[in-house]
Amino acid sequence: MNRILAISDIHGELGLLEELLLKVNYDPMNDQLFLLGDYIDRGPSSSGVLNLVSELQAKGARVLLGNHEAIMLNACRSGLAKPWNHWVGLCGGEATLASYGYQLEDFEEAIESNTLPSFIKTLPKLEEHLQLLETFEIYIELEDAIFVHGGVVPGVTIAETDPMRLLWIRDEFHAGYQGEKTIIFGHTPTFNLHHNPTDYRVYFGENNIIGIDGGAVFGGQLHAFEWPSRQIVSVENKKPTSNE
DSSP states (O other): EEEEEOOOOOOOOOOHHHHHHHHHHTTTTTTTEEOOOSSSSSSSSSHHHHHHHHHHTTEEEEEEEHHHHHHHHHHHHHHHHHHHHHHHHHHHOOOOHHHTTGGGGGHHHHHHOOHHHHHTTTTTHHHHHHHHHHOOBBBEOSEEEEEEOOOOOOOOOOGOOHHHHHHHOOOOOOOHHHOOSEEOSSSOOHHHHHTTTTSOOOOEEETTTEEEOOOOOOOOOOEEEETTOOEEEEEEEEEEEEEE
16 A cells, blocks of 8 residues: 545535545555545535445445444434434534435424334435444554544543544543554544634644544535645635534
8 A cells, every 4th residue: 555545524525525535646456545434414415425435435445433423323223302303403414314315304203203213224325324334443543543533532542442432532632642653533623723713724733643624514624634644635615614
């Protein structure tokens, strides 16, 4: 393999992902692609992104679970109204369902009758993608680096950490990590790490952490980060939206 390329937090922006793969000249025969989670929600084409992710995985990409995929799985598999409403109401799940051609009203009867999981199994593409999400890894550990969606828990080995914390952790990791291996992560848009609402650049922390979530769905950038050269190829979202 000539390059390791990492991309994170696509959030339904299929056009940006396709543009970035072309711009970086991604070649599955010679490059190892790591996808670090959050393929869905908020953006316009979550279903299309997962179709492409499935194709990339079949060609050798290693694909990690993001917290948004975990939210979607819990919402659809649990059958409970609370996680469902959390997903579609607060996390961008309504846009994801729309990418499959569904509206919230299509699921009301199944939620009221507590038959949501079995109902979803009758929706072929949605069920196919839920099964795809269930194949995703939690982290990738190399000799000199760890690739993960959210981060790692300082002072705790990654093997002993609750997987959900690896998807969700933010400030404790950003401020407290002191390990030798470089951590490449997404989850937290870099404008928050830079403390500048218009700074979407890759974030290089002084404590050996590298944030690559350029806030693409918020009008920022989608990055392809090359390891170990640390070269960056980016595409910009030309349809800005609020990052609040």
